[in-house]
Amino acid sequence: MAQQNPKSIAVIGGGLTGLTAAWRLHTRGHRVRLFEASSRLGGAVGSEPIDGWLVEAGPNSLQVNSPDVAAVLDELGLGSQKLAASPAAKNRYVVRDGELRAMPLSSPALLGSRLFSTSAKLRILAEIFTRRRTRTDDPSLATFVREHFGQEFVDYALDPLVSGIYAGDPAKLSARHAFPRLLEFERTYGSLLRAQVTTVRERRKRGEPPSQLISFAGGLQTLTDTLAAALPPGAIQLRAKVNRLQPGPPWWLAWQQDDMAYSEKADAIILAVPAATLASLRVGNEHPLATLAGIEHSPVASLFLGFHHNDVAHPLDGFGMLVPEREQRLPLGVIFSSTLFPGRAPDNHIAITVMAGGARRPALARLDPETLLASVLPDLRSLLNVHGDPVFMRHTFWPRAIPQYTLGYDRFLDAMAATEKKFPGLSIGGHVRDGIALGACLTSGLRLAECAAKA
Numbered sequence: 001m002a003q004q005n006p007k008s009i010a011v012i013g014g015g016l017t018g019l020t021a022a023w024r025l026h027t028r029g030h031r032v033r034l035f036e037a038s039s040r041l042g043g044a045v046g047s048e049p050i051d052g053w054l055v056e057a058g059p060n061s062l063q064v065n066s067p068d069v070a071a072v073l074d075e076l077g078l079g080s081q082k083l084a085a086s087p088a089a090k091n092r093y094v095v096r097d098g099e100l101r102a103m104p105l106s107s108p109a110l111l112g113s114r115l116f117s118t119s120a121k122l123r124i125l126a127e128i129f130t131r132r133r134t135r136t137d138d139p140s141l142a143t144f145v146r147e148h149f150g151q152e153f154v155d156y157a158l159d160p161l162v163s164g165i166y167a168g169d170p171a172k173l174s175a176r177h178a179f180p181r182l183l184e185f186e187r188t189y190g191s192l193l194r195a196q197v198t199t200v201r202e203r204r205k206r207g208e209p210p211s212q213l214i215s216f217a218g219g220l221q222t223l224t225d226t227l228a229a230a231l232p233p234g235a236i237q238l239r240a241k242v243n244r245l246q247p248g249p250p251w252w253l254a255w256q257q258d259d260m261a262y263s264e265k266a267d268a269i270i271l272a273v274p275a276a277t278l279a280s281l282r283v284g285n286e287h288p289l290a291t292l293a294g295i296e297h298s299p300v301a302s303l304f305l306g307f308h309h310n311d312v313a314h315p316l317d318g319f320g321m322l323v324p325e326r327e328q329r330l331p332l333g334v335i336f337s338s339t340l341f342p343g344r345a346p347d348n349h350i351a352i353t354v355m356a357g358g359a360r361r362p363a364l365a366r367l368d369p370e371t372l373l374a375s376v377l378p379d380l381r382s383l384l385n386v387h388g389d390p391v392f393m394r395h396t397f398w399p400r401a402i403p404q405y406t407l408g409y410d411r412f413l414d415a416m417a418a419t420e421k422k423f424p425g426l427s428i429g430g431h432v433r434d435g436i437a438l439g440a441c442l443t444s445g446l447r448l449a450e451c452a453a454k455a
Contacts, residue, residue: 006030008265009452010253012242013272015043016438017430019227020072020445021270021452026231027075028453033266034231035240035255037277041228044398045438047219052346054219055304057396060335060353061085062220062438065211068446069439076226078216085213089340091318094160095327095383100314103157120152124193132190135176135183140407144175144182148192160322163332166436167298167358168404177405177413215341220438244282245269247423268455270448272430275403275412283426288419292412295432297400301365301372303354304337305380306392312350313385320352321383325360329379332358349391354380359404369395403432427451 006029011022014036022034040046044058064070064082073079093100094115104110110121127148139147145158154170162170166178176183185195203210216222228236239257246252250265271278279293320335335353338345345351354376357365367375373393380386416428427448434444 007267007453007455008033008250009268009270010035010251010264010266011270011272012253013043013270013277013430014038014041014228014236014238015272015430016045016224016227016441017043017434017445017448018270018272019224020442021272021429021448022235023076023227023230024446024449025453026235028449030453032231032235033264034236035242035253036236036238037241037273039239041236041238042221042224044401045220045224046396047221048394049218050394051392052349053304053306053351053392053394054344055394056219056337056353057302057394058398059220059438060337060340061213061215062223063211064214065439066443067208068443070209072442072446073223076223076230078223078226081216081222082212082214083216083341085215085319085340086342088317089213089319089336093318093321094156095321095323095329096156098327098382100321100383102318115156116152120150123150124153128191128193130186130191132187134187138174138176138407138410140171141173141175141178142170145170148186155326156324159326160324160333163325163358163360164322164355166404167300167332167355167360167402169359172296172359172404172406174405174407174409177409217343242281245284245426247284248425251425268425268427268452270452271426271428272445272448274400274430275432276400278416278428278432283419283423288422289415289428291415292432295409295412296404296406298358298402298404299362299365299397299399300332300355300357300401301367301395301397303356303369303373303376304351304392304394304396305354305373305390306345306349306351307386307390308388309348309350311386311388312352313387314383316350316352316384323379329383330361330364330376331356331379332360334380334384351392352380352384357401365397366399369393402436405436425452425455427455 008031009025011018011034022032025032046057048055092103094103101115104113142154146154158170162168185192189195240255242255244254251269252265254263275292275295278289316336316339322333323329332355337353338351429444429448434440
């Protein structure tokens, strides 16, 4: 869709959000320049094929849970290349009393579940009678969920879920910002169980397909590579650190590459970079986002481990396992990588991805690979009945992996909104503002593109 008055727009940040924004603007006929400080695109998304193994350095899957995400995949020509998660990965295991127990995903499954006690099951089912409520406070995620389902649900459902998504502490996370739909459901339906049933029914009435967990044969990097390849020649500038913006119109960017200084102008600016980069960025003669340096992040290490098939006795018949804090085990969780999607391990081998560190044990994430392996292997032997040693290992460490949407996160959101208001033509987004899931980062890119085009 060509524009009558195309704009020149600079996108700072080459992760999924920035790539999506740049791609969308290009498809709408705007001139785009994308600046990435590192030597590669994709941010946390990175897929590495090695001798029959396929290692995901960051996220392992993409949840297609909105028409926007599905439409982007189709427009990129990736709709037919999607790999749906294997039916064998339907189980979500949680560790309790030293064994894996399946998380019940329906009311009938809850009745027969061994994950919760009888009293906890009754408390969970009674939640259906919860009345509507409009909150003016900002409760912690743990407090909010405890009020609906009780403490045992917090310990053996919420806590491991938050470890798997945020690598965080539910007592510190804001319900309003970490899971905003929960407060919306409470306000509209009262009961979260009723909200879940009703929203699924409404999606079916609208003819929307159910949410789908996907990847690609070459891993999730297929998505970011495809977005990058769709940009015009010369649009991408790697190893380009933008250190100052001079407000417009037009805007001027001062950036460095290989000890050389450059500058260029743009009609609008998109910032899709981590909190630390936003905090240090100079706009005019000030650092308007300096407060974002206070955003907490969880360090996370992942170990992609390959084993001979016979050396792991557990069937690995699920997405993976999550480990509640009460169990006092070292891993945050384990993804059953070769069960989840095909092509992740050579024949007669299996692959798992062990996540460690987070808000619980940040020092564990900083261990060297061999020490970390030695630390978590006893739990793998105990919980998954692993007999042999891994025949393949890849280690990835993210020192500031996931921004924590903690209580009081409004002050950071307010700082970003105030900066945009003060400097027209500047748009800020990405996982520091719009949600940490890959789908949220993609839709954030679409939102930013629209804002920049209208600036």
